[in-house]
Amino acid sequence: MLEGKNGKSLLKGRHDILIAFSIIGIVLMIIIPMPTFILDILLAINITISVIIILITMFTTEVLQFSVFPTLLLITTLFRLALNISSTRLILSERYAGEVIEAFGSFVVGNNYIVGIIIFLIIVIIQFIVITNGAGRVSEVSARFTLDAMPGKQMSIDADLNAGLIDELQAKDRRTKLQLEADFYGAMDGASKFVKGDAIAGIVITLINIIGGIIIGVVMFDMDINMAATTFVRLTVGDGLVGQIPALLISTASGILVTRSGSKNNLGTDLSNQLSGFPVVFAIASMVLFTLAIIPGLPTTAFLTLSIALGYFAYALYNNQKKELIEEIEREEAEIIETETREPENVMNLIHVEPMEVEIGYGLIPLADDNSGGDLLQRIASVRRQCAIEMGIVVQPIRIRDNLQLKNNEYLIKIRGTMVARGELMANMILSMDPSGDDLSMEGIKTIEPTFGLPALWINHDQREEAEIKGYTVVDPTTVMVTHLTETIKLHCYELLGRQEVKVIIDSLKEKYSAVVEELIPDLMTIGEVQKVLQGLLKEKVPIKDMVTILESLADNSRNTKDIELLTEYVRFSLARTICNGLINEDGAIVVATLDPEVENIIGGNLQKSPQGTFPAVDPDTTSQILNGIRYVLDTVYFNDNIPVILVSPRIRPAFKRLIEMVYPHVVVLSLNEIPNDVEIRTEGVVSL
Numbered sequence: 001m002l003e004g005k006n007g008k009s010l011l012k013g014r015h016d017i018l019i020a021f022s023i024i025g026i027v028l029m030i031i032i033p034m035p036t037f038i039l040d041i042l043l044a045i046n047i048t049i050s051v052i053i054i055l056i057t058m059f060t061t062e063v064l065q066f067s068v069f070p071t072l073l074l075i076t077t078l079f080r081l082a083l084n085i086s087s088t089r090l091i092l093s094e095r096y097a098g099e100v101i102e103a104f105g106s107f108v109v110g111n112n113y114i115v116g117i118i119i120f121l122i123i124v125i126i127q128f129i130v131i132t133n134g135a136g137r138v139s140e141v142s143a144r145f146t147l148d149a150m151p152g153k154q155m156s157i158d159a160d161l162n163a164g165l166i167d168e169l170q171a172k173d174r175r176t177k178l179q180l181e182a183d184f185y186g187a188m189d190g191a192s193k194f195v196k197g198d199a200i201a202g203i204v205i206t207l208i209n210i211i212g213g214i215i216i217g218v219v220m221f222d223m224d225i226n227m228a229a230t231t232f233v234r235l236t237v238g239d240g241l242v243g244q245i246p247a248l249l250i251s252t253a254s255g256i257l258v259t260r261s262g263s264k265n266n267l268g269t270d271l272s273n274q275l276s277g278f279p280v281v282f283a284i285a286s287m288v289l290f291t292l293a294i295i296p297g298l299p300t301t302a303f304l305t306l307s308i309a310l311g312y313f314a315y316a317l318y319n320n321q322k323k324e325l326i327e328e329i330e331r332e333e334a335e336i337i338e339t340e341t342r343e344p345e346n347v348m349n350l351i352h353v354e355p356m357e358v359e360i361g362y363g364l365i366p367l368a369d370d371n372s373g374g375d376l377l378q379r380i381a382s383v384r385r386q387c388a389i390e391m392g393i394v395v396q397p398i399r400i401r402d403n404l405q406l407k408n409n410e411y412l413i414k415i416r417g418t419m420v421a422r423g424e425l426m427a428n429m430i431l432s433m434d435p436s437g438d439d440l441s442m443e444g445i446k447t448i449e450p451t452f453g454l455p456a457l458w459i460n461h462d463q464r465e466e467a468e469i470k471g472y473t474v475v476d477p478t479t480v481m482v483t484h485l486t487e488t489i490k491l492h493c494y495e496l497l498g499r500q501e502v503k504v505i506i507d508s509l510k511e512k513y514s515a516v517v518e519e520l521i522p523d524l525m526t527i528g529e530v531q532k533v534l535q536g537l538l539k540e541k542v543p544i545k546d547m548v549t550i551l552e553s554l555a556d557n558s559r560n561t562k563d564i565e566l567l568t569e570y571v572r573f574s575l576a577r578t579i580c581n582g583l584i585n586e587d588g589a590i591v592v593a594t595l596d597p598e599v600e601n602i603i604g605g606n607l608q609k610s611p612q613g614t615f616p617a618v619d620p621d622t623t624s625q626i627l628n629g630i631r632y633v634l635d636t637v638y639f640n641d642n643i644p645v646i647l648v649s650p651r652i653r654p655a656f657k658r659l660i661e662m663v664y665p666h667v668v669v670l671s672l673n674e675i676p677n678d679v680e681i682r683t684e685g686v687v688s689l
Contacts, residue, residue: 023075029082036098039086043100043242046083049076050246054253067184069257076250077197080243084205087239091209092216097235104238117210117233120240123248124203153178159370159377161397168397209236279321282314353417355496357399358485363408363427367478368400376400379482386486391538392545393493394501398485411481413488415495421488423450425477426458432467432474433457442467451484494538502531509547516551524558536568540657540668542579549574565613565654569671576674583668585640589680592647592670593633595656596688599626603652603659614655625689627663633685634667645670646687 034042053072060066090097154175161171213232217223223231286307293303358380366372377400384395406412413421426445433449433456434440444457459467459474467474475483489496506527510517521527533554534544544550553574557567572579583590595603606617618626634644643666648656650671657669675681 023078026075026079026082030085033089034086036090036096039083039090040098040100042083043087043098046076046080046246047242049079050249050253054249054256057253057256060257066257067180069254070184073250073254076246080247081201084201084239084243087242088205088209091232091235091239092212095217095221095231095235097239101235101238101242104241106234106238117237120206120237120244121203123241123244126248155378158381161381206236206240209239279314279317282310282317286311286314354399354414355396355416355498356489357401357414358481359401359403359406359412359414361406361408361410362402362404364411364425364477364481365402366427367425367481374478376478376481379478380485383482383486383489387489387493389545391490391493391543392505392547393497393538394504395489395493395496396501413485415492420492421450421484423481423484425480427477429458430461430464430474430476431456431480432459432463432472434472440472442470442472450480451487490541494535497531497535497538499527499531502527502534505547506530506551509551513548513551516548516555520551520555520558525554529562529564530554532564533568533571536564537571537575542572542575546575546578569650569654572671573673577676579670579674580676580679583640583643583645584679587680588678589682590645590675591637591639591682591684592645593637593685593687594647594683596629596686598689599629599687600649600652603656604649607652607655613658616652616655616659618659622689623659626687627660629687629689630660630664630667633687634664637685639684643668647672647675647681647683 029042053069053076056066057069087097087101091101096102157166157171157174157178160166161168166174210233213236214225214228217228217232218225221228289303289307289310292298293300293307360368367374368376370377380398380400384398387393387395403412407424409424409426411423411425412419424447429445431447431449432440432442432444433454435454440455440457442457442459442463444459444463447456447458448454449456464474506517506521521530530551534550537544537550550571553571554567557570561567580590585591602618602622603616608615608617630646633646637644639645644664645668646656647670650673653669653671660667660669
């Protein structure tokens with residue numbers, strides 16, 4: 001035995017090595033002649049393995065508990081063929097292939113080898129035509145149906161995840177299980193061909209053994225034809241039975257495994273419960289058998305005995321069901337009494353706050369009901385994906401609740417239990433609005449679009465064509481809510497980014513970029529400090545998808561400073577192209593307004609540092625003049641895509657943003673360092689006092 005330094009076996013626990021040697025040994029069996037006593041042992045092992053396999057399939061409750069079956073089917077088929085070759089070599093060369101084959105041949109064939117051949121052929125036909133073909137067809141159909149059903153099951157998992165019925169880990173486990181089931185049925189579809197080929201090979205080998213044995217017996221061993229036929233047919237049929245009986249068991253096991261639908265119980269329990277669930281069936285069968293028993297000419301004793309047995313069985317099942325019904329009623333009464341006297345419930349779950357949730361009124365429930373054709377759950381799943389793609393944030397599952405205290409058509413969007421947005425929808429109508437913001441010249445219910453505050457009309461579905469002809473934008477109620485939810489998430493995404501979400505992002509990044517993560521965390525910065533930097537970026541609508549660049553910038557600069565505001569500015573410098581990407585026009589230029597030097601000097605000379613960042617200590621009158629100057633620039637300058645940009649010096653950028661963000665939250669404040677060198681800057685206005 002191979003031993004290590006401490007005398008322990010190197011093969012201990014290394015089942016992979018043992019399996020590899022076993023498979024190589026099977027291949028060598030085809031080449032190397034086998035002694036009869038070893039062949040007897042291997043034949044007994046083959047029968048044992050087949051019995052174990054069919055028993056395992058009976059006790060499994062789902063196919064993935066025996067997912068190795070397709071591979072095992074190939075190995076056992078190869079093992080069986082190797083045994084066939086070894087036994088054929090012994091039969092044709094020595095007229096003896098061990099005690100197992102001799103015993104099977106003598107027991108089945110006896111003195112009539114014609115009967116033995118017929119029995120062997122019947123077994124092969126049953127396996128080849130009935131069981132193998134049936135199991136192969138079921139595997140093929142199961143594989144096809146499983147693949148066809150995968151999109152629907154994936155959507156169901158996403159819906160449960162969005163509804164809060166399961167968490168991310170459970171959803172991942174379900175998706176993995178779904179993929180493994182599809183792979184299993186696909187593998188079984190191919191593996192069933194091994195069994196079919198094995199049955200054909202068994203017939204061919206049998207014919208070769210009989211014909212070749214008779215010729216060898218007459219030519220080489222000087223036997224007469226009758227004696228040669230008797231000897232070689234007996235051995236050949238014994239060899240065939242020893243091989244085909246395990247093959248029949250394994251074929252049956254494959255049929256049982258692929259025909260088992262999802263159940264919490266094994267095969268025996270299901271058969272017992274389902275066949276004994278209808279006592280009236282056994283009672284009717286008892287009466288039918290009794291009728292057959294009294295018909296002249298039919299075997300009275302057999303039918304009468306079975307009739308009495310089934311009648312007693314039906315009576316016993318009826319009494320058992322009646323007893324179980326009484327026990328169920330008593331159990332329910334006991335549960336009611338226990339509920340009334342139980343200890344006070346655990347209220348810890350009641351103080352749990354969801355990161356984000358949507359509450360809907362009674363009239364909007366059909367939008368979230370799949371049975372009513374609502375697709376709100378699926379649309380919300382796409383919102384989470386869109387936020388991940390555009391902003392790089394991981395939004396936790398958004399829970400949808402019905403709230404009878406709301407108006408019939410009202411909905412609320414909450415972040416950590418606090419309402420941040422609300423709106424009203426007409427579930428049975430569609431929303432029409434003019435992108436230019438003008439009033440609509442149609443009949444309908446006037447309203448304000450909740451996301452962008454545009455004037456809109458709720459119109460009937462038969463008015464859609466008229467609205468589209470007039471150039472109006474027409475959307476369904478679900479789209480209105482989903483758009484509102486998406487913009488709300490983008491507006492408040494920095495509030496949704498907690499330490500746990502940051503850790504999830506960093507852990508996923510660590511798999512491919514471990515060097516930068518290990519350099520930064522936890523030696524230079526903590527998860528909380530990284531969170532503050534990311535929140536600062538998101539608050540100004542800067543995507544955090546490029547986490548590698550962000551972490552590398554933090555690793556480069558966090559050795560010199562621990563100021564979160566300054567580190568955020570360094571990261572913004574690194575993300576210059578990302579920040580300016582949506583602000584550049586088709587000519588490669590960015591339209592900006594700048595600050596008058598007087599304004600820059602006022603702000604730069606009155607900076608005050610605080611734990612919350614840098615603020616300009618400017619008197620109210622001057623602040624009002626600066627804000628009025630910004631208003632004038634916004635009204636007179638045409639910015640790219642109507643996104644106003646003010647260019648300032650790097651030193652005052654954070655303070656100037658804090659000064660104006662309460663009044664002009666949509667204005668982008670850039671510093672000179674945040675514009676790439678290859679981007680043209682077009683100054684179209686100046687903010688002055």
